[in-house]
Structures are given as structure tokens and as C-alpha cells.
Amino acid sequence: MIQLSNVDKVYSGGRWALKDINLHIKKGEFIFITGPSGAGKTTILKLIYLGDKASIGEVILFGKNLAKLKKGSIPYLRRNMGIIFQDFKLLLDKSAYDNVAFALRILGFKKGDIRSRVLDTLKLVGLGKKSGEIAGGLSGGEQQRVCIARAVVNEPALILADEPTGNLDEGNANHVMEILRSLNSKGTTVVVATHNRALVERSDGRNIFIDGGKITKECLLREGNVS
């Protein structure tokens, strides 16, 4: 589903964010990308959701080479992804409901479908009673859950989550991981970038450890299979 081959990312001023990344993520996989802050985790996600372009190398997503993708095709590719952002990227002057409904409206869902889907998803993330509240007035943890609801509401084929539990207490963090697990069990591919070691240690799946822009370790969690 996702293939990064010999990918480098160099920012202006010659700062290397990624160096020689080779990564293959299969359909239906649950994968963690871990490492310290500034290691390049978010950059990898950005290359996948076309928020940025690789300087060198090839990124293939859903069988398409992203370097050769026409601009007009980008939105349609993004519709297959749900993205959970570290900084949430919410419309702070709109309600929690509107923030989630907004994504479905763009995708062309019918009004009736939008309502039932949005309310069900907000209930799923524990915000059923706060759907009418303005996002700017919600706590950090609640805003993060609105962001998660928006990412999963259209049941995308791929979920990219950048520090999805960063602002949550342990109980809510576990709940979010359960949601992602449940989506994964239905066939959704999930990529989680996090520096939360505790969260990774109690999870199943594959862990890619990244440091200084390079993949330094890869293992299957709980089995400790380092490659």
C-alpha cells in the first residue's frame, strides 16, 4: 500500500530531515513510527499525505508514484486517508459537529448520512454530549478527539496519526488506541507516529524506530523481533 524507496528529504539551508528511507507498509497493517522529537516521524507522514515532496527517491501510495501524480488528483487520493494531526488543525470557531461534518460535506455525502455518521463517530470518541460545543472552547484532549473523529468518520483505507495520544490521559489514550485497533481489525491500514514508548510497548504491530532521519531499528512488537 505504501512504499518509500531510498527517500531523502532535504529542507532549504541543507538540513537533512530524512536520509535513505526504505519502508514498505502492507494493506491492513498496524505500524508505529517511533523516535525522539525531531527524528523525522512527522516528515514521513507528510510525504505520505502529500503535505511535502521527497527530495530524492520514490514514494508509492495506493499504487501511484506521488512524484508523477497530477495536481488535480491529489484531493482524490487524500480522500482515502484520515489524518490525525499533532496540532489538531480544527476550525476553532465551529462546533465539534461542524468540524467533523465538514470533511463529509467535502466528500459529497448526503445531509442525512452526514448527521448520523457524525453523531455516531463523536459518540465513539466520547464526545457525544459535546457535539454542539465550539471547538475552541474544548480542552486539548477533547480537541484531539474531535480531530480523531474527523479522520475516521468516512472510514478511510489509511489512517495516518501523528502523536494521536499526545494530549490525552492514560484512560483516553487507551480508548483512542482501541478505536484505531478496531478500525484496523476491519481492514484499515494504520500508521501511528509517536514518541510515547509506553504506548508502543503495550501494543501489537510493527515498530519502525527512526533517529536523525534514518531508520535505525525495526521490530515486531511483543515478539521483540529486531531486524
Add this chain to the structure above:
Amino acid sequence: MFLKNLSFFFLEALKNIRTNFYLHLTIILIISISFSVLGIILIFETNIENILSSVSEDMTLEVFLKNEIKADSEDFLKLKTFLQSYPLVKKIHYISRSQAYFDFKKNFRQYSNLLEELGDNPFPASFRLALKKGFDNKKELIDLISILSNWKSIEDLSLNKEWVNHFYSFVSLIRMSVWLLIALITAGMILIIYNGIKLTIHSKSPQIEIMKLVGATNWFIRGQFIFEGVLEGLIGASVSLLILFLTYQLLFQKITDAFSFLFPQHSFSFLPVEYIFIIIVSGTIMGLFGAILSASKFLKDIYG
């Protein structure tokens, strides 16, 4: 997809206007003022055009014949046939020497003594040519004057080439000035709308970024800004018409008095219906283009 989301775009545009109310109010006011200035120019253009077209319509060329040319002579008939068949000439009217004498006597009674002192009839016979309407017949008129100037049986003409050249240069100068002003104001208005939408887009860049990341196409995002521009243009143009109409009503008597003093045979009129329609449509189109231009340019800066 675009049509399906029209109501969404419309509501978002209204929300944008409400959120940045003072910015949009300023843009609408500037558009209204610009269109009012444009409207004033168009009102004057309409009235000047009326005068020029009536001058052109009333334009006659008098062809004075030599005294020895008799009304039934071969030269006379040749000239008459030529004038009747010339494309620029609408109709011709022959005024004999005695007719010219009586006309003068009737129209200028105070000078009748002068005629009696002269004894002989000093007036030549003439053909009065009514010319076809339109400002584009300058070359044809000059050609006709050139031909007639060399005609043996003709003594003189009431118009000469210099006068015709000056008249048509004056008409073109007025028209060019009016259209230059119109072009300048139009360009100014497109810039105002362009920059207004640009400011809105900057203020909404977080929303645009999110829309892009959840899979909105650029046309979907542009939709609300296009509606915004169209609404601004439409409201601005309509308000300007209201300002113009109220000003016209308020100053009508004074303007009419001044105008009738300068041009006694013409009444001062408001914008014709087609110009009102053009102002509303051009306001809308300018809003549309300003929005498309700025939205296209600034959307590129945000996530491809």
C-alpha cells in the same frame, strides 16, 4: 459537484462576509464609489453621445452652384444624379436663387434693407444634402468634399475638409477619454476585489489548509470565495446605482437647467436601461474574475 454545493458556497460566503464584516463593507463601499464615478462618466457619455449623434444627424452639406448653371442644364442634371446616388447622402433638396432670397428675407427681416440696397439677388442656387447617420462616415464625407471641390459647376461648399477633420477628431477625443476613464476605473475595481479576496484568503488560510488535507478540490475551495467576490461586486454595483439615482433625482433640476443653457435642444437624461444592466453585470463579472484570480494564485501556496 460544483453545482451540488452551491448552497454550501453561498452560506460560507455569507459567513465570510459576516466574520470579516468591516473588511467586506470597505470593499463594497469602494466598489460602490468606483461604480458611481463610472456611472457619472457613463451619464455624461450618454448625453454627449446624444448631442454628437444629433449633430451628426443634423449635419448638412450645402453645395452652392455657379450662377450660370441653370436648373434644366446638362451640368445641373449630372450633378443632381451624382448627389442622389452617392451612398453617404440621405436626401437632397434644391434651393433656387429666388428661394434662397425669399428664405433670407423671411428669416432675417432686420436685414431686408440691405438686400434692397444690393439690388441684384446675391444668393446662389444650392443643393442641401442631408447626410446619413453615424460617426464612421468621416472618410466618405471627406471624399465627397474632395470630389465636389473640383466640380466645375460648383462655386463653393458649406463644409471644408479641415472642419470635418476637426469635428471628427473632437468626437474621437471625447470618446477616447471616456473609454480610457472607464478602463482605468475597471482595472482599479478588479484590483480592489482581487486584494480584498486575497486578504480574506489569508485570514482563512487555516481553514483552506484543512479543507485541502481532507480532500477538497481547489474548485470546491474557490467556490465560497467566488460567491464572496460575486456578492461584493453585485452589491457594490447595485448600491452605486442607488447612489446615482438619488443624486440624479436630487440634482436633476439644477443639472437640467445648466445643461439646457449649454445645449438648448437637448434634455439631460439618466442612464439608459442597457447601461444599468451593464453596470450590474460588469460588477458581478468583475467580482467573479477578481475572486478567481486571487483564489487561484493564493490557493497554490497552501499544500499544492
